[in-house]
Amino acid sequence: MRAIVFHGYGQQPRLVERPAPTPARGQVLVRVRATSVNPIDWKQVKGVYRPLLTARFPFVSGYDLAGEVEALGPGVTGFTKGQRVHTRLSGQGGGANAELVCAGVDVLTPMPDGMDFEQAAGLPLAGMTALQGLRDDCGLPMQGARERVLVIGASGGVGHLAVQVAKAAAAHVTGVCSARNVGLVRGLGADAVIDYTRPDAWQGVEPFDVVLDCVGGSHAGALKRLTRDGRFASCVPGPAVIARRVVNVLSKQQVAAVMLKANATDLGVLDALFAQKKLTVVIDSRFSPEQLGEAFARSESGRAAGKIVITWGGGA
Ligand SMILES: NC(=O)c1ccc[n+]([C@@H]2O[C@H](COP(=O)([O-])OP(=O)(O)OC[C@H]3O[C@@H](n4cnc5c(N)ncnc54)[C@H](OP(=O)(O)O)[C@@H]3O)[C@@H](O)[C@H]2O)c1
Structure with missing residues (x-):
């Protein structure tokens, strides 16, 4: 699978081939269709908040993703293969910007009807x-x-x-x-x-x-x-x-x-507001995985109106 990898603070990202990960207990493997950029992504790979927030290189940036369940880890119930899901990955280890990503079910929710992958990637964090x-x-x-x-x-x-x-x-x-x-x-x-x-x-x-x-x-x-x-x-x-x-x-x-605590319950609250048509996700701009550096520059400009997304393919 392809992943966008950083090899050091302040360096440019590279799109590389990597082995696909295997979901552990309590995780699902997601085939990623879209991710979104948050300021923490570029701050982390620039080392802005070191030593409070570090990156372990080689590092895959990103926390928000949307896609389809590819496989279930041991003990996982309540999700099915092919289901459309989204998440803000837990912890401070990034990892979203890859074709296949393991996500804990404690931070994962099914996408509500009518939500596309770009909106679903833009919403969680x-x-x-x-x-x-x-x-x-x-x-x-x-x-x-x-x-x-x-x-x-x-x-x-x-x-x-x-x-x-x-x-x-x-x-x-x-x-x-x-x-x-x-x-x-x-x-x-x-x-x-x-x-x-x-x-x-x-x-x-x-x-x-x-x-x-x-x-x-x-x-x-x-x-x-x-x-x-x-x-x-x-x-x-x-x-x-x-x-x-x-x-x-x-x-x-x-x-x-404010100190974000990612969890599926709160993401579910937001999903429900979307389903009730009380909330929508505005997309500022779209980039391909090869353009992650440009997407980061757009975020760093401080001028984004709504969310910046990376589209990984696979339709709406
Ligand atoms: N503590 C946490 O857990 C947590 C979680 C998420 C985000 N954050 C932080 O929260 C901040 C915002 O994140 P974000 O994703 O919303 O960033 P963002 O999307 O990059 O914010 C860009 C927006 O800020 C507006 N803006 C810039 N200067 C402004 C000003 N002086 N007055 C009013 N609006 C202004 C811009 O509007 P104009 O172009 O019209 O100026 C633009 O629409 C970031 O620093 C991020 O790191 C913290």
Whole structure:
């Protein structure tokens, strides 16, 4: 089978032939049809977060994939050969960008009807981050929410799904993005959109009960947008956010660092929202496996609107 392999930090990927893996107990072997790019992929192979996040070379990057079950490992029930599935692979070892990949059933779900492989590859990591950031870190109820929610980075991989998760929960949602993405964010259901490039962007804006930051930057700035007992969570928590969490106990404003925990239950929640037509996955751009470097460059530009996918063939 073919896999995209990195041989060292900062090096270019190479598409090489490798032996197919064998699924262990609790795993299935998936024939990959699409993967998606998340910023962690290129940050990991560049060594941005070393020593917290390392890569063991030769290294296959990527966490999100969609495809068809090729074989079941020992003890696996509930999945069948040929079934369409998707996952955010568990752990920090990457491994998605190959034709055949072993995935644990604890992080695997069947693709809902109507979802294609590109959308299915785009959803897991970004969607679970959005869901957990809003629900677990900001305490947003998933039904009948009365909160005013601000999503910073509302057009990105995580942000565009966060807008839809918060809307599905019935919250009042404001998205922050640049002028060219205002139509996209409104189309996803945002009640209001703030174009951060305008000098008067924040004039007259009422405070928010929940702020989810999908961009990073000054948490002090985000706290100014909060109500007195509001909740703020950052997907890109710097040392200041980590330090600020220590004084949560002294303040009514709560600050949290989002740390994705991949699991099939939460992916199932997102699949159900898709099936109910309350959520869709926007595709920013498509690349072939040979173009992984270009796909990484697109992600690194910080300009993607929705998800960047790698198509491995095999139809929708
Ligand atoms: N903690 C975790 O567990 C976790 C999980 C997933 C992701 N993350 C992190 O979360 C971050 C976002 O991930 P992602 O996949 O959503 O990234 P992404 O798709 O690359 O985000 C790109 C988007 O960010 C927007 N953006 C850039 N600067 C902005 C600004 N100042 N204000 C508002 N929007 C801005 C861009 O819109 P414009 O072009 O309009 O500016 C673009 O649409 C990454 O740093 C990633 O590593 C963390």
